Amino acid sequence: MTSESARRIVLASRPKGQPTADDFRLEPFPVPKPGAQQLLLRTLYLSLDPYMRGRMDSAKSYASPVAIGDVMTGECIAQVVESNHAGYAVGDIVLAHAGWQTHAISDGAGVRKIDSTDAPLTTRLGVLGMPGFTAYSGMRVIGQPKAGETVVVAAASGPVGATVGQLARLAGARAVGIAGGPEKCAFVQDELGFDSCIDHRAPDFAERLANACPNGVDVYFENVGGAIWRAVAPLLNKFARVPVCGLISQFGVSEYPGPDRLPGTMRDVLSKSLTIRGFINYDFAELYPDFLREVGAGIKSGAIRYKEDIVDGFENTPTAFIGMLNGRNFGKLLIRVAS
Template sequence: MPEALENVRITLASRPKGSPVPENFQIERQPVPAAAEGEVLLQILFLSLDPYMRGRMDDAKSYAAPVGIGQVMEGGTVARVIRSRNSDFAPGDLVLSHSGWQTYATSNGEGLRKLDPQQAPLTTALGVLGMPGFTAYAGLRNIGKPQHGETVVVAAASGAVGAVVGQIARIRGARVVGIAGGAEKCAYVSGELGFDVAIDHRAKDFTAQLALACPDGIDVYFENVGGHVWEAVFPLLNDFARVPVCGLIAHYNNEAAEGFDRLPGFMRAVLRKSLTVRGFIQREFAAQRPDFLEEASGWLADGRLKFREDIVDGLDNAPEAFIGLLQGKNFGKLIVRVSE
């Protein structure tokens, strides 16, 4: 490895006030770190960009610690081992890691998973066969529990999680209504992905369209968004409906609660309709990951599970791409190609 190589890192420069801006990020260049005894040196090939990263930018109590000022932004990565002082890994091994927004990283091997590019494209380890895909699988399996013939509604249906949710629900025999932003995304959801109906949440008559698409109500609503989408879904929930709460991207940039207090009406509906509304983090169900990989790999191989990726070239472009993600500008799983 040439000594002249630099490690490009993107760190958190300041905490956002509302929507992130480029000034919240700092691009730094440092010497490539050396692998200590028992460690490997990784060259990052691909970086996953995901909505949860917005929460890590805030210094607020959550299910995970925030990124510190001056620390590398965190994120899932696909990497190549270029130097090893760990007997479990050899130079050239391709691995799934959590190395964050940088071009090189060291690891003691804990949490690394070897990848076989002959079985599936490397990028799928960050998307359809990775954390987003498993999030969809776990939320449906443990909370949504769709039954044959039930109506499942999916928010952000063209995204990395929502697309998998709807396809698995279809495999399980449910009727699936996808909600996406814009005609192009809706055409993809109802065409390529095979959802029964796709509705544009930007349409002026969105609420009416959703009610028309769900004449028998909604049995499962997979929540990725919140905001006006939730407002349209909520009155349509059937008795005993299940709501896996995966994300609330419409609210991630809110600095404070907005509007009047809707909690009493919500709680009355939970009681009256016997609703199940449960937030979850995919790692709660980590023991089911082997089941997911076996089933999802089979669905991918036989064509029942399809995916789309939105790949941005260059780590320097990660901040702009991430800001666009929070605005719905990506189309499919957002990934940064860090190195060839």
């Protein structure tokens, strides 16, 4: 039992386009008491991810929207601080979908004990967590890169993109990243080992991308949509695969003026025998053990590298989240809530 106060961040209003600080509200609340078969979790690290923007809209997507006044959705690394549950002991470190709050009650559903200490704890929210698994499962099931092929991915310094490109390289394919600004591009090329990384802010971005893909594009891992898609689409080769795991450019946009680009895209699908396939990582849950083993080994050996952007202080969560949607993070964004 602790005498400290708990805090949570709730959705105050639905954003129109880009969220602002006013769309969130920080609320203190008494640290809750676990009932029978329940746990009290104290959040150590909270993961901030682009999909959370989708949950702020009222439109149903692959998951239900967060209701106004409800705690924002999120995955965290937490410590068990009280336990009435036979499966968990005080002190256990777990992954949990506890949302944006410092303390949470759980009945154990969706809680996963972190049993390996091979990799730093925080990787379980990034390269060895949901973002890494999104990259791994999308590439393994849909992308299927082959030696000599070219793989393009945006947000290449982020946890999904960075892993996609490195998996492409490990498969013998050419990895071309897209990122915002010279610092990120240098990191993607020099530290992550991509063959090339193009700054999407460059005025001649589409031309640079085409030059970086002299043999066309065989896999485009789609997590952005919009202008990036329009630059990649003409480069797609016959039989190219497009795993779609996110459309961050479309959040909060409800009207799209013409021309209608769907007929041209469908014509490309037909004439190039393209595969466009959406997924969320839960679709491929049976691959999770393979992922932990393979990517875990890659991290241990140094074959798979990653970058984290850790922000201290729970109260900074909305600002950090809004910054991420504007590309201001550099690496996997985490909030250190407690240590």
